[in-house]
Amino acid sequence: MKNRDIYLIGLNHKTASVEVREKFALTDCKHLEAGVIPVGGCIKEVMVLSTCNRVEILAVGEGDGVISHIISCWADARGQKLDDLEPYVYRHKGLDAVQHLFTVASSLDSLVVGEPQILGQLKSAYHEAVQHNATKVILNRLLHKAFSVAKRVRTETGVASSAVSISYAAVELAKRIFGDMGNYSAMLIGAGEMAELAATHLLNNGIRKIYVANRTFERGQQLACQFNGEAVPFSDLFNQLEKVDIIISSTGAHEAIIRAKDIRNVLKKRKNRPMFFIDIAVPRDIDPDVNGLDNVYLYDIDDLKEVVEENLAQRQEEAQKAREIVGQETRTFGRWLRSLELQPTIVDLVARSEAIVEEELARCMKRLDGANGETEKILRAALTAAARKFNHEPISFLKRRHEEEEAGARYIDITRRMFNLDNDPVDENAHRSRRNHHSCTAAGDDA
Amino acid sequence: MNLHELFSLLIILMYGLGTATVIAGTVSRKDRLKKLSNGFAVAGFGLHTAILLIEMVGSDFDLSKGYYIQFLSWSLLVIYFYMWWRMRYSFLGLTASPLAMLLFIGSFSLTGVQGTLPTEWTGMFFGLHIGTLFLSFGLLAMAFGAGLLFMRLDRKIKTKEPLSDFDKDMPALSTFDRVNHIAVMAGFPLYTIGMASGFIWARLAWGRLLSADPKEIVSIFVWFMFAWLFHQRLALGRRGRKAALAVIWLFAISVFSLVGINVFMPTHHSFIQ
Numbered sequence: 001m002k003n004r005d006i007y008l009i010g011l012n013h014k015t016a017s018v019e020v021r022e023k024f025a026l027t028d029c030k031h032l033e034a035g036v037i038p039v040g041g042c043i044k045e046v047m048v049l050s051t052c053n054r055v056e057i058l059a060v061g062e063g064d065g066v067i068s069h070i071i072s073c074w075a076d077a078r079g080q081k082l083d084d085l086e087p088y089v090y091r092h093k094g095l096d097a098v099q100h101l102f103t104v105a106s107s108l109d110s111l112v113v114g115e116p117q118i119l120g121q122l123k124s125a126y127h128e129a130v131q132h133n134a135t136k137v138i139l140n141r142l143l144h145k146a147f148s149v150a151k152r153v154r155t156e157t158g159v160a161s162s163a164v165s166i167s168y169a170a171v172e173l174a175k176r177i178f179g180d181m182g183n184y185s186a187m188l189i190g191a192g193e194m195a196e197l198a199a200t201h202l203l204n205n206g207i208r209k210i211y212v213a214n215r216t217f218e219r220g221q222q223l224a225c226q227f228n229g230e231a232v233p234f235s236d237l238f239n240q241l242e243k244v245d246i247i248i249s250s251t252g253a254h255e256a257i258i259r260a261k262d263i264r265n266v267l268k269k270r271k272n273r274p275m276f277f278i279d280i281a282v283p284r285d286i287d288p289d290v291n292g293l294d295n296v297y298l299y300d301i302d303d304l305k306e307v308v309e310e311n312l313a314q315r316q317e318e319a320q321k322a323r324e325i326v327g328q329e330t331r332t333f334g335r336w337l338r339s340l341e342l343q344p345t346i347v348d349l350v351a352r353s354e355a356i357v358e359e360e361l362a363r364c365m366k367r368l369d370g371a372n373g374e375t376e377k378i379l380r381a382a383l384t385a386a387a388r389k390f391n392h393e394p395i396s397f398l399k400r401r402h403e404e405e406e407a408g409a410r411y412i413d414i415t416r417r418m419f420n421l422d423n424d425p426v427d428e429n430a431h432r433s434r435r436n437h438h439s440c441t442a443a444g445d446d447a
Numbered sequence: 448m449n450l451h452e453l454f455s456l457l458i459i460l461m462y463g464l465g466t467a468t469v470i471a472g473t474v475s476r477k478d479r480l481k482k483l484s485n486g487f488a489v490a491g492f493g494l495h496t497a498i499l500l501i502e503m504v505g506s507d508f509d510l511s512k513g514y515y516i517q518f519l520s521w522s523l524l525v526i527y528f529y530m531w532w533r534m535r536y537s538f539l540g541l542t543a544s545p546l547a548m549l550l551f552i553g554s555f556s557l558t559g560v561q562g563t564l565p566t567e568w569t570g571m572f573f574g575l576h577i578g579t580l581f582l583s584f585g586l587l588a589m590a591f592g593a594g595l596l597f598m599r600l601d602r603k604i605k606t607k608e609p610l611s612d613f614d615k616d617m618p619a620l621s622t623f624d625r626v627n628h629i630a631v632m633a634g635f636p637l638y639t640i641g642m643a644s645g646f647i648w649a650r651l652a653w654g655r656l657l658s659a660d661p662k663e664i665v666s667i668f669v670w671f672m673f674a675w676l677f678h679q680r681l682a683l684g685r686r687g688r689k690a691a692l693a694v695i696w697l698f699a700i701s702v703f704s705l706v707g708i709n710v711f712m713p714t715h716h717s718f719i720q
Contacts, residue, residue, distance in 0.1 A: 272687065
């Protein structure tokens with residue numbers, strides 16, 4: 001386990017332009033199968049995440065050349081020069097890599113902070129790595145932890161709770177008015193792209209039916225077909241409004257096509273059931289006075305933009321809380337990682353003492369010639385208990401020191417050398433030559 | 448401390464904890480606390496039912512000793528549990544738990560009053576009169592809380608003000624309006640039955656339908672207002688802000704009728720002779 005560490009090498013929308021990202025994308029999901037980053041040699045475990053905004057290679061490796069090896073494999077796989085890749089690449093090692101991964105999983109590093117897609121992409125990448133046996137104990141634990149951190153961030157902060165696109169904000173507002181959308185219907189007036197997007201969101205949220213009113217009836221029919229809805233003649237617009245609750249308007253008309261007095265009549269026919277107008281046309285299709293009517297709510301494109309901007313600002317505030325959670329979880333993971341480093345030393349220490357017990361037991365039994373099995377049993381129990389008690393303090397000491405990040409590795413090293421757990425040959429004069437070396441150095445310093 | 452005192456303290460404690468947890472759950476946006484508040488309300492309600500039954504079976508049951516208000520508090524929770532079962536929204540607990548607690552505590556201000564009820568204060572019409580009026584009061588209380596929240600959310604959506612976390616956790620406007628609808632549709636017939644049975648009982652007991660008691664006058668006014676709102680909702684489809692406002696006023700006048708008149712004006716509805 002010596003020198004084995006977690007590495008994360010990648011580029012994203014912050015460090016590289018879309019051209020560079022395209023050039024070095026590893027979008028083919030068979031890159032692990034094809035051995036783009038082969039497991040073996042200095043790479044012990046690996047996982048590749050490639051999305052439109054980022055390519056990241058997460059690896060557990062041993063030795064100093066892990067990073068350069070991965071970058072060179074990556075450039076080779078894309079048939080590009082190393083120099084074209086290196087300037088855009090960020091490199092994280094150890095807990096920095098862990099923290100970066102948790103930040104990515106929690107969508108704090110995304111183009112739109114809080115968007116949930118990245119978690120799904122990360123899960124797919126991990127699934128692929130597992131299928132190719134490219135992950136082992138450290139990455140398995142790390143990725144499961146990353147998923148739980150993302151969940152915690154989602155639950156404990158509002159980082160993903162508000163809408164950050166115009167069409168989504170409109171649907172969220174509709175939910176504030178109507179609640180469950182299953183009993184309501186919507187109408188698209190005109191056929192703009194944003195209106196289509198809002199209609200898609202409404203359908204995803206279970207709206208009962210979508211009507212389309214377009215000046216060109218055929219185009220309206222096409223669109224209605226797309227949403228499994230119904231086209232209505234534009235000339236019959238006000239009669240049709242009676243049966244719809246949400247109206248998304250995006251015509252190219254030069255002046256308002258819906259006025260407050262028209263809606264007042266519609267409301268009477270509807271027995272005052274609420275209506276929500278979303279006007280995304282510029283110039284506006286709906287007279288602003290409509291908002292003054294009881295049970296009628298009107299939002300135009302600027303209102304929706306404001307909602308989106310507020311939500312974005314709120315997400316940034318929540319992101320700060322989320323980063324604190326990521327920090328905490330990184331420290332927790334660091335403790336587990338350090339305990340992993342400690343484990344082989346404890347195992348070796350116990351094994352060494354058990355070997356000594358067996359050796360001494362054999363010697364005693366030889367001297368107690370004629371002793372029976374009962375005596376051997378008692379002796380083994382006594383020696384084992386003594387060895388266990390003797391080990392107890394050094395093991396507790398090591399565990400305590402491992403809680404301190406800086407000291408951990410040093411004490412493992414000292415313990416291994418002190419008990420010669422690596423069976424290194426020790427020169428009989430090593431101690432003397434070391435002492436001479438110290439006194440020479442001291443003399444030199446004095447001079 | 449006798450059993451009655453012990454139960455009363457426990458009931459206040461449960462309703463108090465219910466109030467504290469529903470407020471804390473709403474402020475901190477923790478569903479677990481909101482669920483806990485319902486648990487406290489159910490526990491308090493169970494004890495409350497037990498104490499009412501024990502006292503009714505015993506010989507000491509006397510409406511003049513605060514049971515009148517305690518029964519009102521109990522009815523309010525019956526309505527709350529019904530609404531909660533129908534809608535699964537804990538926001539109604541924001542009205543129910545505090546109001547139930549305040550009414551229960553308020554009932555003790557009448558325990559020291561020595562009064563006797565006329566023998567006629569029993570019988571079917573009296574039971575009908577009290578029971579239906581209290582249930583309609585419970586419905587109005589729920590609609591009052593929903594109405595206040597409706598007004599707040601409606602104003603924010605209309606004026607495009609940013610929504611706070613509190614607003615975002617609230618149900619949709621349509622849900623508040625539904626509470627109002629149920630309260631008016633069920634509350635008005637109950638209120639009408641309550642008024643009618645009261646008049647019939649008065650005719651049987653005192654030989655007259657009306658006695659120009661201040662409470663009777665205000666109650667008749669409330670009935671007209673209730674009738675107007677019932678008609679508006681049923682026939683004209685009145686809903687939303689104006690319906691919420693009407694129910695808020697209706698509840699406020701009912702509270703005045705219940706508390707203000709009983710405490711500050713001479714009325715035979717205070718049950719003291």
